[in-house]
Amino acid sequence: MRALVLDAEWNPRDDYELSPEESETHKAMNSGQVWQHPELRVEECERPEPDDDEVLVRVRCTGVCGSDVAMTETDDDGYMHYSAYTRYPNVIGHEFVGDVVETGADVDLFEEGDPVTAEVTDYCGRCEMCRRGHHGHCNNFEQLGFTIPGAFAEYVAVPEKILWDVSELRNAYEDDRSFYRAAATIEPSTINYYGLFGRAEGIQPGDYYVFHGAGPIGLTGMNVARAAGAGKVIAFEPSDERRAIAADLGFQHVYNPIETDPVAMINEVTEGMGGDVHVETSGAVTQTYPVIDDTLAEGANVVHISNAATAPELALRKYQGATAQMYGSEGHTGQGIYPRVIRLMAAGHLDNLPIVTSTFDLADADDAVRQARKRIDGKVLVEM
Ligand SMILES: [Zn+2]
Numbered sequence: 598m599r600a601l602v603l604d605a606e607w608n609p610r611d612d613y614e615l616s617p618e619e620s621e622t623h624k625a626m627n628s629g630q631v632w633q634h635p636e637l638r639v640e641e642c643e644r645p646e647p648d649d650d651e652v653l654v655r656v657r658c659t660g661v662c663g664s665d666v667a668m669t670e671t672d673d674d675g676y677m678h679y680s681a682y683t684r685y686p687n688v689i690g691h692e693f694v695g696d697v698v699e700t701g702a703d704v705d706l707f708e709e710g711d712p713v714t715a716e717v718t719d720y721c722g723r724c725e726m727c728r729r730g731h732h733g734h735c736n737n738f739e740q741l742g743f744t745i746p747g748a749f750a751e752y753v754a755v756p757e758k759i760l761w762d763v764s765e766l767r768n769a770y771e772d773d774r775s776f777y778r779a780a781a782t783i784e785p786s787t788i789n790y791y792g793l794f795g796r797a798e799g800i801q802p803g804d805y806y807v808f809h810g811a812g813p814i815g816l817t818g819m820n821v822a823r824a825a826g827a828g829k830v831i832a833f834e835p836s837d838e839r840r841a842i843a844a845d846l847g848f849q850h851v852y853n854p855i856e857t858d859p860v861a862m863i864n865e866v867t868e869g870m871g872g873d874v875h876v877e878t879s880g881a882v883t884q885t886y887p888v889i890d891d892t893l894a895e896g897a898n899v900v901h902i903s904n905a906a907t908a909p910e911l912a913l914r915k916y917q918g919a920t921a922q923m924y925g926s927e928g929h930t931g932q933g934i935y936p937r938v939i940r941l942m943a944a945g946h947l948d949n950l951p952i953v954t955s956t957f958d959l960a961d962a963d964d965a966v967r968q969a970r971k972r973i974d975g976k977v978l979v980e981m
């Protein structure tokens with residue numbers, strides 16, 4: 598089968614201390630410290646064989662994630678920007694939808710023909726973190742498209758326990774192509790849903806939301822916020838193209854943070870109340886947190902979703918003064934997040950189809966990642 602493979606050189610930085618596990622397995626906990634000179638290629642690979650507890654999925658559509666982009670970008674020394682858990686060479690891609698074509702001997706939740714998507718983290722279910730209910734932070738986790746083969750491929754093998762049926766969505770879309778494209782955006786929506794409703798507590802219909810960054814995660818988050826009854830959705834995004842996508846989605850309060858004063862804009866739109874919910878989706882935290890600090894509504898929830906290497910200074914006194922709280926949020930595993938996002942989409946409350954702005958064939962999947970690097974799209978998809 599054909600697949601998009603990322604390869605890189607294992608060259609730990611001189612000042613990076615490898616753990617014994619990293620040395621043994623060549624799975625890097627911090628990719629940016631270890632992997633040098635990443636290269637992307639569409640190649641012929643072995644078609645995966647599903648284990649007894651796995652399902653073989655014929656992939657239909659896979660979205661390019663910011664993490665896929667960061668894996669291909671490097672610093673001046675050639676080390677990749679992506680800083681989490683990976684092993685290469687690997688087939689990348691994790692925001693996908695496809696149809697079940699084969700089931701392992703122990704699989705009974707799915708059958709051939711079911712359209713499915715998957716959570717990214719394959720957790721063990723037995724470690725301390727899993728037993729506490731934090732499956733997303735499993736001590737023995739693997740991740741599709743990061744440490745095990747992913748979905749920029751004709752086929753992917755996926756453990757049954759992280760798969761979700763999406764057939765409910767079919768009725769919400771006119772044709773198969775739209776259905777599959779929309780279903781490929783479930784994963785980025787769940788990242789937001791988990792942050793807003795799995796992690797933060799007390800977000801209410803009518804709340805004023807501020808999204809700091811309207812890239813693929815910010816845009817899907819704005820859609821989730823609207824579906825959840827946001828009073829107003831405000832967003833700041835420097836890319837003209839991305840602001841235009843947000844405007845096409847019907848969002849009225851979308852501004853360039855470089856040309857406007859974000860604090861003044863938030864105060865104007867909220868009539869001085871501030872943001873009830875702030876979502877950090879840009880990664881430019883040294884610029885966004887000073888704005889957040891100054892526009893906290895009473896009882897505000899700040900949800901930190903982006904993956905930023907730098908650390909902002911926080912005006913903690915202002916959090917006290919506003920009885921505000923901050924929630925760190927990573928991933929989307931467990932807590933019924935997937936089925937609820939699927940229901941929202943099936944009910945027509947959450948439609949990400951207009952966010953999809955570029956599509957590529959699998960043969961050109963490397964170009965799809967290059968397109969995403971321009972940071973002007975809503976979502977770039979690869980169709981198989
Ligand atoms: Zn992703």
Ligand SMILES: [Zn+2]
Nearest residue numbers: 721724727735
């Ligand atoms: Zn575990």
